[in-house]
Amino acid sequence: MIDRRTMIATMASAAALPFAARSAQAQAAMSRMTAYGFSFQSLKGGDIRLADYAGKPLLVVNTASLCGFTPQYAGLQEIWTQFRERGLTVIGVPSNDFGAQEPGGASDIAQTAEHTYHVTFPITVKTSVKGPNAHPFYKWAAAERPADVPGWNFHKYLVGRDGYLADVFSSRVEPADTRVITAISRTLA
Template sequence: MIDRRHLLIAGAATVTALGGTRFAMAQATMSRITAYGFSFPALKGGDIRLVDSVGKPIMIVNTASQCGYTPQYAGLQNLWSEFHGQGLMIIGVPSNDFGGQEPGGTTDIAETAEHQYGVTFPIAAKAVVRGPNAHPFYKWAAAERPKDLPGWNFHKYLIGRDGYIAEVFPSAVEPGDTRVKTAIGRALLVT
């Protein structure tokens, strides 16, 4: 015959174990990393800390100076001019990962972005955006959206106000595309 005390103790242990599991699952969900946990070295020194844009949408774009998509710098600058005052942050991340189309250094990158295309949004130092040596943000983005990895230069991640990837736009989607502007508008409205 089973002693009632043993049955109650076993039941309490089961409830505690289940509650502990639920607590651990809830805690893991609550502490899930957001984009705000990352930063990029800035092209001209210092850091571009995403945490400085908490609660604001951020568009992160891997760029290159010698690519057929390089004129998208102008479209990104137009987005910056149109939406930055409402809270949008744009960060260009130069990368030599695709076709060796960003072979230059800081001066060359600045010449293309700032002087040829009039870019005033932040530009990071050159970074790796794919593979095992990718910048931590790009590793995080690959884990978050494994089917939406950068396939070429000017791949766009739109981070929502919650710090998670809201939309992804491949290279061929121009910054001025209605889909991009609509997604940005939606991200700016979400509270």
């Protein structure tokens, strides 16, 4: 025969189990990683800590100096100039992953971005954006949006103020495209 204390303890633990499971799920959702948890090495030295931009939208773009889309640097600079005072940061992430179109080192990347296209937004060192050696930000983005991973250079991830991906644009979508401008404007609202 079960005594009264054992019966009450059993019922209490059974009742608490679903709550504990729900609580753990809620905690996991609340502690889910955001873009602000990542850093990149800056082309100019030091780190580009995305946490420094917490609460502000980011446009993270994998770039390349010898790509047919390289002129998009000019459009990215226009977006940076137009929206930076409202809080948007554009970050260029040079990558040699697609067609070996970023073969040079830091000075070559700087020559293209800063001297040819007059880019003033932050640029990282050459970084892998796909495969097992991809930068952790790109692994996170691929897990968040598996159907929207970079297929080529100048793939654009728009991170909202909450640190989660707000939108994704393929290489073929120009930075000045209405869809990009509208999405950026929404994240700044």
